[in-house]
Amino acid sequence: MSRDLIVHLARFAGALRAGGVRVSTGDEVDALRALLLSDLGDPEDVRLSLRCSLKVRPRDERTFEALFARYWLGGEAPARARPAAEHGPGNPRPPPNPLGGEAPADGEREIEVPEGEELGSSREALLKRKHFDRCDERDLAEIERLMARLAERLATRKGRRLAPVHGRGRPDPRRSLRRALATGGEVISFARRDHPVETPRLVVICDTSGSMEAHGRFLLAFARSLKRVAKQTEVFAFNTELVRITQLLAGPEERVLGALSAAVPDWSGGTRIGESLEAFASRHLSELVDSRTVVVVFSDGLERGDPELLADALRRIQARARRLIWLNPLLSDPRYEPTARGMAAALPFVDELAPAHDLASLERLLPHLRS
Amino acid sequence: MRPEIRALQEAMAREGYIADDAIATALLLAGDLQKPLLVEGDAGVGKTEIAKVLARLRSTELIRLQCYEGLDVSTALYEWNYPRQMLRVRMAEREGQDATQMEQAVFGRSYLLERPLLRAISRREGPAVLLVDEVDRADEAFEAFLLEVLSDFQVTIPELGTIRAEHVPYVILTSNCTREIGDALRRRCLYLHVDHPSLEKEVAILTARVPGAKKALALQIGRFLRALRARRLMRRPGVAESIDWAQALVRLHVDELDLVSVRTTLGCIVKDRRDQHDLDEAELARLVAEARQEEALAS
Numbered sequence: 001m002s003r004d005l006i007v008h009l010a011r012f013a014g015a016l017r018a019g020g021v022r023v024s025t026g027d028e029v030d031a032l033r034a035l036l037l038s039d040l041g042d043p044e045d046v047r048l049s050l051r052c053s054l055k056v057r058p059r060d061e062r063t064f065e066a067l068f069a070r071y072w073l074g075g076e077a078p079a080r081a082r083p084a085a086e087h088g089p090g091n092p093r094p095p096p097n098p099l100g101g102e103a104p105a106d107g108e109r110e111i112e113v114p115e116g117e118e119l120g121s122s123r124e125a126l127l128k129r130k131h132f133d134r135c136d137e138r139d140l141a142e143i144e145r146l147m148a149r150l151a152e153r154l155a156t157r158k159g160r161r162l163a164p165v166h167g168r169g170r171p172d173p174r175r176s177l178r179r180a181l182a183t184g185g186e187v188i189s190f191a192r193r194d195h196p197v198e199t200p201r202l203v204v205i206c207d208t209s210g211s212m213e214a215h216g217r218f219l220l221a222f223a224r225s226l227k228r229v230a231k232q233t234e235v236f237a238f239n240t241e242l243v244r245i246t247q248l249l250a251g252p253e254e255r256v257l258g259a260l261s262a263a264v265p266d267w268s269g270g271t272r273i274g275e276s277l278e279a280f281a282s283r284h285l286s287e288l289v290d291s292r293t294v295v296v297v298f299s300d301g302l303e304r305g306d307p308e309l310l311a312d313a314l315r316r317i318q319a320r321a322r323r324l325i326w327l328n329p330l331l332s333d334p335r336y337e338p339t340a341r342g343m344a345a346a347l348p349f350v351d352e353l354a355p356a357h358d359l360a361s362l363e364r365l366l367p368h369l370r371s
Numbered sequence: 372m373r374p375e376i377r378a379l380q381e382a383m384a385r386e387g388y389i390a391d392d393a394i395a396t397a398l399l400l401a402g403d404l405q406k407p408l409l410v411e412g413d414a415g416v417g418k419t420e421i422a423k424v425l426a427r428l429r430s431t432e433l434i435r436l437q438c439y440e441g442l443d444v445s446t447a448l449y450e451w452n453y454p455r456q457m458l459r460v461r462m463a464e465r466e467g468q469d470a471t472q473m474e475q476a477v478f479g480r481s482y483l484l485e486r487p488l489l490r491a492i493s494r495r496e497g498p499a500v501l502l503v504d505e506v507d508r509a510d511e512a513f514e515a516f517l518l519e520v521l522s523d524f525q526v527t528i529p530e531l532g533t534i535r536a537e538h539v540p541y542v543i544l545t546s547n548c549t550r551e552i553g554d555a556l557r558r559r560c561l562y563l564h565v566d567h568p569s570l571e572k573e574v575a576i577l578t579a580r581v582p583g584a585k586k587a588l589a590l591q592i593g594r595f596l597r598a599l600r601a602r603r604l605m606r607r608p609g610v611a612e613s614i615d616w617a618q619a620l621v622r623l624h625v626d627e628l629d630l631v632s633v634r635t636t637l638g639c640i641v642k643d644r645r646d647q648h649d650l651d652e653a654e655l656a657r658l659v660a661e662a663r664q665e666e667a668l669a670s
Contacts, residue, residue, distance in 0.1 A: 026558050030404065034561075037403050039373045048396040053404075055562035057411075173453040174445075177460075181474055184464060232550075247551060282605050282645070287549040 005040075006032060012071045016054070019063040020259075027054050043073055059247075169194035201292050202226060202233040203321075205280060207299035208260075209239035209271035220260070222362055223298075224249045234288050238276035244284070273299055273342055274309035281316045295321045296365075298356060300330050303342025310342055314349035324349065327356035327365065375399055388417070388424040389568075389575045397563040398425065407521050407542035409506075409557060412565035415609015417576075418545040422502035425541060432494065434540075435502045436487040438509035444516065448526060450484045478530040488520050491540040498538040506556075507546040514556050522559045568610060570597055580614050583621035591628045592617055595662040596640065608640040615639045628659050 009032055013023045034053035038045045047068055050056075056064045164175065169192035180187045204223040220237070227233040227249055235246045237260065248259045277297070289295060295317055303310055318324045326346060332355045347353065355361045376395045383390045390398070398421070401408035410418045426433035436447055456477045463473045485493065491501035506514070520526055524536035544560060546552055568576060570593045577589040584592075596613050608616075616639040625632045633655055641647050650658075 022554070024558055030406070030561065033404050034400050037400065042373065044392065045373055045376070045396065048393050049400060051393070052397040052400055052561050052563055055409075055557055055560070057562070058564050058566075174451060177451070177453055177456055180460070181470060181477075184470070282603075286605075 021060040165194045203295045205236045205297045208237045242276040242279040272305045273303045274305045277313035281313045289320045294323045296325045298327045301343030307345035311345040318349045323351045325352045326350040329357045331355035332357035386424045405539045407560040409544045409560035410563045411546045415611040416565045422543040426500040432499045434491045442509045449489045452482045492536040499540045501540045501542045503544040506544045507550040581617040584617045591662045605643040612640045
């Protein structure tokens with residue numbers, strides 16, 4: 001087995017990681033085994049083998065292809081890789097960052113430590129009532145932690161399988177018979193099983209347009225914490241276009257916001273609520289929303305497009321979902337009446353219109369999310 | 372390309388499946404590394420067909436596990452044959468056997484009903500092809516349960532102990548991406564993403580799968596579908612649909628696409644009321660013209 005090949009593969013995997021592709025050591029082992037079976041003289045064979053064994057998904061394809069061209073076709077071909085002795089097993093030298101930039105090593109995180117201040121209960125209470133648009137960076141870090149705690153209250157993780165229960169439920173032959181052995185094969189009482197309480201299924205659709213900018217980050221943070229506890233949560237962002245961001249939220253903290261603004265076109269731009277919700281209704285409604293799903297829309301309802309379109313989309317979503325909740329940060333203003341064109345059109349199809357301007361208001365939302 | 376890959380492609384083509392290099396490489400690797408292959412892609416791009424063709428190629432049994440929400444161990448793995456166990460217990464009673472003996476007898480292999488996963492593992496005649504279809508429909512707890520089976524190819528039954536695979540089966544998992552598959556499962560598999568086919572590939576598939584289809588018709592169908600898939604649709608038609616459509620057109624003795632034949636057979640490829648509504652006469656005429664115009668340019 002060629003050591004050069006191993007070193008080269010490890011460098012390539014490192015470069016993929018630096019480029020944001022998740023590659024585990026197990027993937028590298030698979031890739032090496034695949035390479036040993038492949039024809040190393042044939043670049044196409046090497047490319048396809050690597051793509052399959054490193055489990056490259058469509059969204060990572062570009063990064064993979066660019067780095068593949070660099071590492072396996074261009075300058076750093078395996079044959080020309082520097083001799084292994086230079087960085088022997090005991091003394092591995094970090095491979096040169098192929099992207100040229102000074103990207104921090106994977107796993108190295110910037111953790112914001114609030115100076116001297118412990119998260120005390122009075123401060124906590126204050127934060128809960130603090131308007132999102134008046135919070136600064138430091139408040140944000142603390143609020144995100146608070147949110148995670150809030151969302152944990154949702155963590156009533158229960159399966160959908162049949163689980164043993166007392167009393168009512170369907171007969172469970174396996175356990176009944178097992179029990180019957182104790183009484184000489186005579187089934188005296190049936191063991192029963194039933195579906196346990198279901199976990200919440202959520203679909204969160206966030207408005208990230210300019211008018212929502214101050215709130216957008218907090219609401220996304222909330223969506224993120226919800227995602228952590230209720231596994232079946234799907235998150236979308238929209239302003240002029242709808243983008244599914246569930247997978248982006250899974251990354252490490254500091255990378256998420258950057259990835260989001262890259263993925264969502266026109267981040268903090270104008271809004272087309274109607275078209276975005278219509279896009280959601282046509283593309284995702286049938287697969288993501290069923291009668292157990294709660295759909296949450298975060299938006300101020302300042303619609304510039306056709307309110308008819310918005311009303312139609314909401315009607316379709318409401319018909320399928322268990323509940324449709326609309327969170328509107330403007331509601332905190334006592335003078336506000338939901339008369340903005342979009343909001344007025346939306347009202348008949350919304351099960352619940354609630355404020356979302358501070359943490360306390362989000363907290364009140366939690367009971368509605370439990371299905 | 373390695374000769375093995377070419378050979379595999381040709382063999383699959385003989386079975387009526389046109390596999391591009393990526394598919395053939397992935398299949399070959401999955402066999403060589405003895406790892407499951409996770410195939411993702413839109414509905415109808417031929418993911419399930421890969422497993423069927425593989426089973427025919429290896430002339431072995433195809434064992435299929437269709438996933439759905441709430442799928443549990445007793446449907447996927449094994450179940451005890453309760454009625455038989457009951458009978459046995461009754462008979463034992465009459466003969467006056469003691470409880471330990473009876474229990475040993477009742478929880479033996481012969482009272483075990485094998486469900487797909489267990490059957491795939493315990494097949495004696497050689498490796499089977501195990502198709503775990505639409506794994507994204509099952510819930511996450513089931514995914515976790517698949518891990519033991521797919522990484523070690525063994526199954527633990529409390530009453531019997533651990534059953535190891537006689538032959539490691541070829542495992543193919545498919546997913547329509549309605550839900551993200553967990554990383555733990557993903558890591559145990561090799562990965563293949565199947566896209567909608569290129570025009571050449573689709574034409575090759577149509578001519579291979581629909582005996583009566585002439586090359587010209589296949590080309591027009593391919594172009595029509597390519598234009599159709601580029602539109603915003605609720606459901607994008609896959610290759611399965613285009614094969615159905617070609618068969619329908621051949622059956623109706625249509626040699627060339629025209630507005631009437633497309634309109635009457637539209638149900639083969641557009642299976643949503645809204646989509647059908649959006650495709651009005653003018654729009655269809657444009658698509659048909661597009662499918663035929665390039666014909667004129669080519670010749």
